[in-house]
Amino acid sequence: MGGFQASFQKDGGCVVNKLWPPLVTPDYTPYLAQIAGCDGVCQGFAGSNPIRFMKQYASAGLKYQVIAGEAGADDFLLKSFGDEAVGLVSAAPYTLDLESDANARFVDGMLKNYDAIPGQYAALLYSNCQVLDAGLKAAGGEARDRDKFMAALKSVSLTDTPRGPIKFDHLNNVIGTIYIRRLGKEGAKYGLKLWNKTIHTYENVSQFWTWPEKDFLAHPVYSRDYPPLTRC
Amino acid sequence: MSFWLLLTVNSITFGGLLFLLSAGFSLIFGLMRIPNLTHGSMFMVGAYLGSTFLSGELGFITNFWTAAILSAIEVAVLGALMERFLLRRLAGQPLAQVLVTLGVSLMVADLCLMGWGGDPISVETPSGLGGFLRVGPAVFPLYRVAIIGIAVVIAIALWLTLERTRLGAMIRAGVDDPQMARVVGIRVSRLFTIVFGLGAGLAGFAGMIGAPILSVYPGLDQDMLPLALVVVILGGTGSLLGSFVGSIVIGFIYNFGQALLPELAYFILFLPMVIVLVVRPQGLFGGQVL
Amino acid sequence: MTLRCAAIIIAILALIAAPFAIGQDYYINIASQILLYAVFALGIDVLVGYGGLVSLGHAGLFGVAAYILANVLAAGYGHAVAIAASLIGGLIATAAFAAVALRSTGISFIMITLALGEIIWGLAYRWISVTNGDNGISVTTRPAPFGLSLASPRGFYEATLVIFLLAMAAMAIFVRSPLGAALAGTRDQPRRMNALGYHVWMIRFLAFLFSGLLSAVSGVLFVYYNQFISPQALALPASAAGLLMVIAGGAGTLLGPVVGSALVVIVQNVVSAYIERWNFMLGAIFVAIVIFMPEGLVPGVTRLVRATWRTASRRRPRAMAPSLGPKP
Numbered sequence: 001m002g003g004f005q006a007s008f009q010k011d012g013g014c015v016v017n018k019l020w021p022p023l024v025t026p027d028y029t030p031y032l033a034q035i036a037g038c039d040g041v042c043q044g045f046a047g048s049n050p051i052r053f054m055k056q057y058a059s060a061g062l063k064y065q066v067i068a069g070e071a072g073a074d075d076f077l078l079k080s081f082g083d084e085a086v087g088l089v090s091a092a093p094y095t096l097d098l099e100s101d102a103n104a105r106f107v108d109g110m111l112k113n114y115d116a117i118p119g120q121y122a123a124l125l126y127s128n129c130q131v132l133d134a135g136l137k138a139a140g141g142e143a144r145d146r147d148k149f150m151a152a153l154k155s156v157s158l159t160d161t162p163r164g165p166i167k168f169d170h171l172n173n174v175i176g177t178i179y180i181r182r183l184g185k186e187g188a189k190y191g192l193k194l195w196n197k198t199i200h201t202y203e204n205v206s207q208f209w210t211w212p213e214k215d216f217l218a219h220p221v222y223s224r225d226y227p228p229l230t231r232c
Numbered sequence: 233m234s235f236w237l238l239l240t241v242n243s244i245t246f247g248g249l250l251f252l253l254s255a256g257f258s259l260i261f262g263l264m265r266i267p268n269l270t271h272g273s274m275f276m277v278g279a280y281l282g283s284t285f286l287s288g289e290l291g292f293i294t295n296f297w298t299a300a301i302l303s304a305i306e307v308a309v310l311g312a313l314m315e316r317f318l319l320r321r322l323a324g325q326p327l328a329q330v331l332v333t334l335g336v337s338l339m340v341a342d343l344c345l346m347g348w349g350g351d352p353i354s355v356e357t358p359s360g361l362g363g364f365l366r367v368g369p370a371v372f373p374l375y376r377v378a379i380i381g382i383a384v385v386i387a388i389a390l391w392l393t394l395e396r397t398r399l400g401a402m403i404r405a406g407v408d409d410p411q412m413a414r415v416v417g418i419r420v421s422r423l424f425t426i427v428f429g430l431g432a433g434l435a436g437f438a439g440m441i442g443a444p445i446l447s448v449y450p451g452l453d454q455d456m457l458p459l460a461l462v463v464v465i466l467g468g469t470g471s472l473l474g475s476f477v478g479s480i481v482i483g484f485i486y487n488f489g490q491a492l493l494p495e496l497a498y499f500i501l502f503l504p505m506v507i508v509l510v511v512r513p514q515g516l517f518g519g520q521v522l
Numbered sequence: 523m524t525l526r527c528a529a530i531i532i533a534i535l536a537l538i539a540a541p542f543a544i545g546q547d548y549y550i551n552i553a554s555q556i557l558l559y560a561v562f563a564l565g566i567d568v569l570v571g572y573g574g575l576v577s578l579g580h581a582g583l584f585g586v587a588a589y590i591l592a593n594v595l596a597a598g599y600g601h602a603v604a605i606a607a608s609l610i611g612g613l614i615a616t617a618a619f620a621a622v623a624l625r626s627t628g629i630s631f632i633m634i635t636l637a638l639g640e641i642i643w644g645l646a647y648r649w650i651s652v653t654n655g656d657n658g659i660s661v662t663t664r665p666a667p668f669g670l671s672l673a674s675p676r677g678f679y680e681a682t683l684v685i686f687l688l689a690m691a692a693m694a695i696f697v698r699s700p701l702g703a704a705l706a707g708t709r710d711q712p713r714r715m716n717a718l719g720y721h722v723w724m725i726r727f728l729a730f731l732f733s734g735l736l737s738a739v740s741g742v743l744f745v746y747y748n749q750f751i752s753p754q755a756l757a758l759p760a761s762a763a764g765l766l767m768v769i770a771g772g773a774g775t776l777l778g779p780v781v782g783s784a785l786v787v788i789v790q791n792v793v794s795a796y797i798e799r800w801n802f803m804l805g806a807i808f809v810a811i812v813i814f815m816p817e818g819l820v821p822g823v824t825r826l827v828r829a830t831w832r833t834a835s836r837r838r839p840r841a842m843a844p845s846l847g848p849k850p
Contacts, residue, residue, distance in 0.1 A: 020494065022647060023656045026446050026455050029242040030491035033235045048352030048449040055354065056445065060238070061364055061371035080354045080447070224650065267633060321813060326629055327576055331769060331812045334762055338805030346799065454758065458640050465633060495651065498644025505637040510625055 001044045002222025004069070007209055008042075014232035020224060028053050032060040040064050046071035051080050058084035065089070073183060076119030078194045081183070088183040090196065094123040094163040095179040097187065097198045106162035107190070117190050118162075127161040134158060164203075173207040234370040239487050245376040247483025248383030249445075252438035253456060254463040255390060255475045256431025262407040262470015263427050266326050269333040270314070271435050272457030273340035278307045278436025279448040280344055283353045296358035296440075304437035311432020315425045323421070337453065345450050355443035375444060382441060383479075386434070390472055403427060407470040458502070459486070465505045468515025477516065537683055541676045550675040551747075556780075556787045557679075557686040558743040563767040563779030564693050565736030570765065571774030572702060573729050574709030575623075576632050578761050579639025583619060583734045585646055585756030587612035587741035592659040592751050593652065601665035609738050615642075616734025620727050627712075639761050646753040658752030661745055672746070682743055689736055693776060696732060705729045766804070770811050772818025781820050 005015050016038055019031045023046070035041060041064050045053050050072045057066065066088050073090035096107065096118070106126060110118040118126075135153035136143060143149045157167035164177040181196035188195035208216040220226045257271045284290065285299035294302065314336065322328040361375040394400035405413040406423050414420050439448075446452065463482050467474025485504070489497040508515055541550045562584060569575040591608035595601070623634045646653045653659070664672040672678045696702045707715045708722045716722050745751050754760070763786055771782025786804065794800040815822035 020650070021490070024451065024455065026452075027242070027246060027487075029246075030239060030487045030489075033238045033242070033491060036235075048447060051352050051354050052445075052447050055447070059357070059362075059373035059375070059445075061373070076351065080352050082354055082356065265629060267629065318809070318813070325816075327632075328812050328816060330576075330629065330632060331765075332809055334765075335805045335808035335812065338762075338808065339802050340805075342799055342802035342805065346802075458758070461633070461636065465637070495649050496645075498648050499641055502637050502641045502644055506622060506634065506641065509630065509634045509637065510622055513626065513630060 001042070001069075002227065003209070004042055004044075006219070006222070006227050009227060009230055014230045015227075016229060016231065018224070018229065023047070023049070025049060026052070028056045029060060032057060032062060035062060035064070038064060041066050043068050043072050048077075048080075050074075050077055051085075054085040054088065055082060067091075070094070070120050073181070073196060074119040074121070075196055076117060076121070078183075078192050078196065079117065081194050083194075085183050085194065086185070089180065089199075090183070091178055091180050092120055092196075093176055093178055094120040094127075095181055095196055095198055096189075097181060097196055098162070098164060098179065100162075100164065102160040102164075103162045111190070117192065120163075123162045127158075127163055127166065130158055130161050131156050131166070169206050171207075175204055175206045178202045178205045235491075237367070237370040238372070239491060240484075241370075241372050242376065243484040243487040244480060245379050245483070246486060247480035248380045249438060249442050250459055250463050250482055251383045251476055251479035252386060252441060253435055254460040254467075254479060255386070255472060256434035257460045258464045258467065258469055258471060258475040259403065259407075259427050260431040261464055263403060263410075264319075264329075264424055266319075266329045266333070267461065267464075268428070268431070269330060269457065270337045270340060271431070271460050272453035272455070273337045273344075274307050274311060274432045274435035275439040275442070275456045276344060276448065276453040277310070277340060278303045278439030279355070279443040279446075279452065280348050280353070280439075281306055281436070282440030282443060283355050283448055284348075286355065296356075296444075300437055300440035303440050304433045307436025307439075308429040308433025311435075312425050312429030314432075315428035319428070320421065320424070337457075341450065341453055348448075350450055352447050352449040354447045355440075357444040379441060379445075386437075387472065387476055394472060399426070462502060462505045465515060466508050468517040471515070471517040474515055474517030534687065537687075538680070541679050547675040550679050552787060552791050554675065554679045554682045554747060555791070556784045557682045558740050558747055559764070559767065559787055560780040560783040561686055561689045561736055561743065562740035562764050563771070563783045564689055564776075565733045565740065566764045567768045567773060567775075567779045568693070568696070568705075568729055568733040568736070570768050571772075571778070572697065572705050572709065573726055575627060575726065576765065577623070577635040577733075578632050578758070578765060579619070579623075579635035579637070579642075580733070580737050580764050581756040581758075581760035582639040582642030583612060583616055583737040584741040584744065584760070584764075585642055585751070585753075586615040587738035588745045588751045588755065589646060589653055589659070591742050591745050592661050595661050595663075596659060601663075605665070605742055608742055609735065612734060612738025612741065613731060616731055616738070617727075619734065620730035624723060624726050624730065636758065636761075639756070639758065643753055643757050646756055653753070656752065658750055661749045661751075664746050664749070678747065682747075685739060685743065689739065690776065690780075692732075693736075697776065701725065701728060766808050768818075770808065770819055772820035772822070775818070775820050778818050778820040782818070785819070 001018075005018075009015060017034070019034060021028060021031050025031075041057075041062075043050065043053055043066060045068075050068065054066070068088060068090040070090065070092035073085075073088050073092070075094075075096040078096075096103075106123065107118060110116055110122060116122070131153065134156045135149060138152035138156070139145070139149045154168055154172055157165075159165040166174055166176040169175055178201070179198050180200040180202070182199050183194060183196050185194060187197050253271070253275055257268060260266070260268045260271075281303035282299045285294045285302050286296060288294070318332055318336070319329050322332060357375045361378050363374045365372045365374050365377050392400075394404060402413070402418045402423055405416070405418055406420050406427075410420050413423075439452075459482065463475060463478040466481060467476070467478025481504070482501070485501055486497075489500045493500065540553055544550055544553065562580070566577060566580050569577050587608040590611040591604050594604040594607045599607075619635075619638050623631060623638060626634055647655060649655075664678065666672060667681070670677060670681070672681050704715065704720055704725045707720065708725050712722050715725075744755065767782030767786050768779050769782070770785055771780065772778025785807070789800055789804050789807070793803065797803065811818065811822075817825070
């Protein structure tokens, strides 16, 4: 959420309030009652909570555009969301919607072996294993020499993962594609009624987004109080 | 202004849901003298079963209310079986009974995970109640307002059962003095089974009624059980009025606590329970000391 | 008696040698977990087994010590200061906890301890400025007493073993002490104890402090073992797991909580790798023990072995041991 806020404010947006429900919140109404006087809402929930949030948000009569990170609109939630989630815009490192051979193979495998429509949790872990696999191959199948294996891992660069091409920066953080999706009914596959349709992609996104590395690292660590709120 | 209004209505709504959950808990506690730690599980099972009935996977189509009643009946049967075949074996050993309910709650949680998977299940708001009620500047979801009505209807029905029927008289006798009830010829053991089933059924019904708001997910049991405990300890065991007042009070504390004092929200939620246990162990309306 | 001493010495030697026999870090870590939860279970056993007071809130006391340790370390103090602060803080919290909870006994005591446990959990979960909420607090280093590093699984195991043995010894001394005997008296005959001039409340209070101290010690071990503390570690299921260990192993015995801890930790970690439904198994074991072997595994198995022995030697078997709650 800190990353969203910093980028949003950098581009001239104003964040007027931040509310922090606990991770699992049966009823969001005490928080929803405090949402007013804004243009949009960014939710950062995970697990089953986005479903309850979107539902209760709609039933509280709130109409502001909602945006979310990867966990707040994950593809595995598609079968549980109701129509109230239509219009939710999210940014995610993996999207079920991605048309590539690697993703098609992955989704087919998930359906066949686990009878489950995957979301980012499955896809990212699968990609992690692809990286490990590639690292092991590069190190000649030998992981006992830790330094050699780590060096091999760091230089892994893959193009055939379900999430698209990935590689690592000099701090060993991943560089990959970020997909911006809008939730709707168009294009739904695998028997789903709702679908996260990709409306924009950003390629080669690093952990620093558009900041120069030095500037980014000079920021304080993100917390509930940093970045501070802005009044416009 | 609408902030206060919305929260007030929501407090009462949440209180209504808590009443459905805790009325059975209170009766069981009052009659059998044990906190039924599977009560949260009953709530969750009711919601899961209801969502399955509603989905039509079983080959027949039900509407929301039929699904709620079917799952209530099913959970009631499960509760009665559990009382008859597990708790009855341990009659007279309340500690062992509490521990068994704790063990069963672990098993039920895992069985639900096995049966329904880890993904949350969303339940549609029953048709006709998806709209809003507008009062001045404030907007209330119609379904939440309806929950208040359901809670009141159930409360009256329970009250009439307890006050006006033979079964109710027997339950009241059992709550007041089980030994004496036995002496005058009431089959208290059978009463235990009936009340346990009834309480479980109510919890299951509450689970389905709550499902359109809360959805159904693993861990729902652990979220609801402490709330039922707080309500019943506050209101007093075996007292319908106590559960009702306790539910509304906790509904208010829960909603306003989270909005106004988020850091201390759970502290002030459980504090009344401790204060009552220390100062007035029989609860606000209960007749008996635990 | 000499046979018993020999058995104890052999057991201790076996425990010391265990990591060398086990070899793999994973299993050494499991052994450390068993020992640290055994200390926790011993603390609960003081109240449940010897005092007849069933607590469902002990994870709260465990958590207070754990959070104090993490916070004091985060503030930049050394390990000695942090451990001392956490044990003292744990004792103060226990005293407050006990002062409230000991107004009652029986089911009501369960409810009060449960409520107090939930309060502490609620604070850990929501009092973000102190506890960092869901995200928990990380502790990056382990202490190195007398220059011995505890960073490796083996080093940590040996340190945990020392503390575990101290806790066992303290427990053995406590049980045999006049206070321990008086506590058992208050469990079985509180009114008579009162009539005999014992201060029942004070006896229970002191026992509670001892129980809280053991919980705090295990809380400290927990933080150093995981190098992390989050609200989950002090939620109701954690208290229930502690109680499960005591009841399953055998309340009111020295060895029971240890066996119970081993059972729960092994099911949670080792068995769960093979059986997906281990949570179900844990619940089923619990229910089965409460119904069929209410005195717990250690006394239960002892009874079965003795009964078999007696039947084999054609003597009259002894009557079943009494069930949960007061024991003779």
